[in-house]
Amino acid sequence: MDSLIPFTTSGSLVDCVDRKMLVILRDGRKLHGVLRSYDQFANLVLEDTVERIYSGNTFAEKWCGLFLIRGENVVLLGEIDLDQEDDVPLQQVDFELLDGHHRHEAAEKRHRDDTKAKVLFEQKGFCREGGEGDGY
Amino acid sequence: MPSRLSFQKSLPLSLLNAAQNKPMLVELKNGETFNGHLVNCDNFMNITLREVYQTNADGDRFWKVKECYIRGSTIKYLRVPDQLLDVVKDEQNRAREANRSVRGAHAGPGGRGRARGGPIARGGRGRGRGI
Known part of the structure; x- marks a missing residue:
C-alpha cells in the first residue's frame, strides 16, 4: 500500500504525523516532540517539544513547547519507538546540572573540528570548510 | 481520520x-x-x-x-504559544460548522450534504485528499 505513495517529503512523512519524533538540527540540537504537521519544504510543527542534551552516560531535558522549524535546518527526523524508549541505559539528570558541561563539550568539539579543517586545508590540499554544519 | x-x-x-x-x-x-x-x-x-x-x-x-x-x-x-494549535483547531471547526449550515440551508435536507461524504467514502487508500 505504502509503495503507491511516491517518494516525496509528503509521501515519506505522512505516516509520522501524530507520532513522537526525534529531530536533529544543523546546529546539533536534538528535539523530541510530536509531529503535528509539515509541508513540502519539510517545515515542521512539533508539539510538546523537549530539547535533549547528552554527556557521557547521562542526559537532560528542557521543556520547549510548540515549535515551528524551518525545513532547511533539519538534518534528521526519526520516529521514537515508545516501547523501547525507556530501555536506553542512560541516566536522566537535571538540565542545569548538565548544561554547562554540554556547552563546554560542544565548544571543544568546535575547536577540534576547526583544527582538523585547518590542517586539511593547509597541509593536505583540501578546500576550506564553509562554516557551521557544512559537513551536512 | x-x-x-x-x-x-x-x-x-x-x-x-x-x-x-x-x-x-x-x-x-x-x-x-x-x-x-x-x-x-x-x-x-x-x-x-x-x-x-x-x-x-x-x-x-x-x-x-x-x-x-x-x-x-x-x-x-x-x-509559538502552546495554545495556538487548539485555537487553530477550534477556528477550523467553527468555520466548518458555519460552512455546513450555509450549504445545508441552500441544498435542503439530504441534498448536497450527502454528496460531500461521497468522495471520501470512495477513496480506496483511506488517506483523505491531497497527499
Missing part, C-alpha cells in the same frame, strides 16, 4: 498566519534570537515583529527594538 484532515489545514505556514499578534521567539540560523509579537508574515516566512528583545548568539547581550523585519530564509525556528 479526523487527525489527518485537521493536519492538512494547519500546515506550518497556516499556523504562523494564525499566530498574528501572539508572542513568539524566533531564532536565526546564526543563533541570534528575537522575542516579540508577530505583526505580519508571508508565504516566504518573512515576518515583522513588534516590541522586540534581540539577544546575540552567546546570550549575553540584549537589545530592545520597537519593530523589526526578518527575512524568512534566515530563520532556524520559531517557538
